[in-house]
Amino acid sequence: xxxxxxxxxxxxxxxxxxxxxxxxxxxxxxxxxxxxxxxxxxxxxxxxxxxxxxxxxxxxxxxxxxxxxxxxxxxxxxxxxxxxxxxxxxxxxxxxxxxxxxxxxxxxxxxxxxxxxxxxxxxxxxxxxxxxxxxxxxxxxxxxxxxxxxxxxxxxxxxxxxxxxxxxxxxxxxxxxxxxxxxxxxxxxxxxxxxxxxxxxxxxxxxxxxxxxxxxxxxxxxxxxxxxxxxxxxxxxxxxxxxxxxxxxxxxxxxxxxxxxxxxxxxxxxxxxxxxxxxxxxxxx
Amino acid sequence: xxxxxxxxxxxxxxxxxxxxxxxxxxxxxxxxxxxxxxxxxxxxxxxxxxxxxxxxxxxxxxxxxxxxxxxxxxxxxxxxxxxxxxxxxxxxxxxxxxxxxxxxxxxxxxxxxxxxxxxxxxxxxxxxxxxxxxxxxxxxxxxxxxxxxxxxxxxxxxxxxxxxxxxxxxxxxxxxxxxxxxxxxxxxxxxxxxxxxxxxxxxxxxxxxxxxxxxxxxxxxxxxxxxxxxxxxxxxxxxxxxxxxxxxxxxxxx
Ligand SMILES: Nc1ncnc2c1ncn2[C@@H]1O[C@H](COP(=O)(O)OP(=O)(O)OP(=O)(O)O)[C@@H](O)[C@H]1O
Ligand SMILES: [Mg+2]
Numbered sequence: 354x355x356x357x358x359x360x361x362x363x364x365x366x367x368x369x370x371x372x373x374x375x376x377x378x379x380x381x382x383x384x385x386x387x388x389x390x391x392x393x394x395x396x397x398x399x400x401x402x403x404x405x406x407x408x409x410x411x412x413x414x415x416x417x418x419x420x421x422x423x424x425x426x427x428x429x430x431x432x433x434x435x436x437x438x439x440x441x442x443x444x445x446x447x448x449x450x451x452x453x454x455x456x457x458x459x460x461x462x463x464x465x466x467x468x469x470x471x472x473x474x475x476x477x478x479x480x481x482x483x484x485x486x487x488x489x490x491x492x493x494x495x496x497x498x499x500x501x502x503x504x505x506x507x508x509x510x511x512x513x514x515x516x517x518x519x520x521x522x523x524x525x526x527x528x529x530x531x532x533x534x535x536x537x538x539x540x541x542x543x544x545x546x547x548x549x550x551x552x553x554x555x556x557x558x559x560x561x562x563x564x565x566x567x568x569x570x571x572x573x574x575x576x577x578x579x580x581x582x583x584x585x586x587x588x589x590x591x592x593x594x595x596x597x598x599x600x601x602x603x604x605x606x607x608x609x610x611x612x613x614x615x616x617x618x619x620x621x622x623x624x625x626x627x628x629x630x631x632x633x634x635x636x637x638x
Numbered sequence: 639x640x641x642x643x644x645x646x647x648x649x650x651x652x653x654x655x656x657x658x659x660x661x662x663x664x665x666x667x668x669x670x671x672x673x674x675x676x677x678x679x680x681x682x683x684x685x686x687x688x689x690x691x692x693x694x695x696x697x698x699x700x701x702x703x704x705x706x707x708x709x710x711x712x713x714x715x716x717x718x719x720x721x722x723x724x725x726x727x728x729x730x731x732x733x734x735x736x737x738x739x740x741x742x743x744x745x746x747x748x749x750x751x752x753x754x755x756x757x758x759x760x761x762x763x764x765x766x767x768x769x770x771x772x773x774x775x776x777x778x779x780x781x782x783x784x785x786x787x788x789x790x791x792x793x794x795x796x797x798x799x800x801x802x803x804x805x806x807x808x809x810x811x812x813x814x815x816x817x818x819x820x821x822x823x824x825x826x827x828x829x830x831x832x833x834x835x836x837x838x839x840x841x842x843x844x845x846x847x848x849x850x851x852x853x854x855x856x857x858x859x860x861x862x863x864x865x866x867x868x869x870x871x872x873x874x875x876x877x878x879x880x881x882x883x884x885x886x887x888x889x890x891x892x
Contacts, residue, residue: 450699519736523798526694526730527749527805528722537752542739 393608410602418591420577428494433501441509465503473567488569491581501554508550512543545632552625562589645670645839647708656700662863673840675854682860692728729802733814735794737786749805768800792823812842
């Protein structure tokens with residue numbers, strides 16, 4: 354074999370190896386999905402979505418769970434969205450050299466690596482006990498907001514960093530202040546990226562059970578919450594609860610609930626991808 | 639003999655990027671409503687000097703100036719000068735066209751909007767008159783609410799000039815405004831500079847000797863951070879005083 358033939362062979366071999374690796378991941382995912390779909394798809398109907406929990410598997414529904422999940426999603430993003438973006442803007446645009454900023458930066462990277470159950474303990478102590486919010490939706494949402502913050506801060510910074518120098522120069526040269534430049538140019542131009550980060554953070558939060566179990570979210574909540582101070586449950590907890598029961602019928606319920614949870618996650622990710630593409634098309638440098 | 643008053647003056651100006659001495663003892667006076675060209679080899683400090691004239695270097699860590707820059711006799715590095723006010727007086731056009739990723743209209747009126755002007759009629763009139771000044775109005779009047787990024791490179795650059803003119807500066811700084819453009823767009827911008835001279839004081843950095851010859855009244859030749867020669871363009875191009883200038887103009891180095 355000549356040298357170039359050998360290189361071409363290596364090239365091919367590596368390509369094959371890459372495809373093989375990709376497929377392993379996809380196949381495992383596909384097997385899992387098919388399994389869940391076979392188990393649970395038949396169980397999903399209007400009643401399942403609208404029934405309250407019950408000790409009898411065939412009458413139990415996920416109404417309280419998905420309403421709880423929705424509440425949690427909205428509340429935690431209301432908290433995490435402005436805080437995370439503001440923190441990202443501060444760190445990227447203002448606090449560049451200061452010692453506080455350096456200190457914050459290291460700690461934010463650390464936070465991103467903290468296991469979610471630790472956030473649960475933090476939330477339990479601070480929001481649940483010190484603030485006296487107990488096992489309410491608000492405690493859960495604030496706890497998950499903490500969990501989302503590092504992701505949002507990091508993506509906000511990345512998105513802001515991607516706005517080219519030339520756009521800022523143009524704005525400054527026209528007499529804009531730093532704040533005007535950030536508000537009218539930098540944030541709009543990086544909004545797609547920021548939003549993508551927020552949604553990815555949300556889709557992570559929506560699947561969390563551990564921190565919510567720690568703060569005392571219940572598996573059995575007889576009524577759907579109507580205010581942020583109500584007790585609640587969410588889909589992952591409901592799934593966890595059903596899975597841990599011995600009866601096969603509950604396993605079917607769990608599979609059905611998993612499908613709904615996956616659906617929510619896919620929709621969120623889909624929105625993220627859509628927004629990213631839309632903004633990328635609009636903002637070209 | 640009464641001379642035209644000087645619009646911009648640098649006196650004993652030194653500039654540093656940290657420990658690097660980028661501009662060395664520059665003394666220059668530029669006339670009002672004239673075009674001054676800065677020429678010189680790459681890295682000699684043309685952009686640095688241009689950007690000190692509207693304090694765009696303020697954002698660079700470690701950058702510092704000594705000496706004075708006078709605009710209409712007032713030192714622009716004085717403490718009680720507001721940078722945003724200064725930049726309303728001294729506009730700037732960059733090397734690469736850099737329109738905002740917004741509509742044509744939003745681009746032109748941005749400088750007015752951030753001053754708090756909201757009146758739709760005022761904005762629309764200002765947009766039209768600035769676009770007419772840059773001979774762009776006929777080309778874009780039907781595209782006012784289309785993205786500025788959809789314009790050609792030459793149109794984008796003229797849009798950037800219009801955007802700078804919209805806030806009625808008296809000085810316009812241009813840093814190699816045609817180096818990213820095709821010959822036809824370049825010719826249009828040179829024509830435009832010639833027109834604008836009637837109302838504005840223009841300072842232009844260029845690597846193109848013919849361009850300097852065509853558009854400027856005065857030319858300043860920089861070399862390694864120093865102002866080597868400053869004279870009427872005609873004089874400099876026909877009989878430069880310094881050998882360096884001669885060599886540079888004739889293309890023997892640089
Ligand atoms: N932000 C910066 N930090 C440090 N040094 C810089 C910075 N910008 C420019 N310099 C240095 O200052 C000197 C002058 O740079 P300047 O950009 O003014 O040159 P120029 O004459 O405009 O060159 P060109 O024709 O290539 O645009 C160069 O040696 C450059 O390396
Ligand atoms: Mg330059």
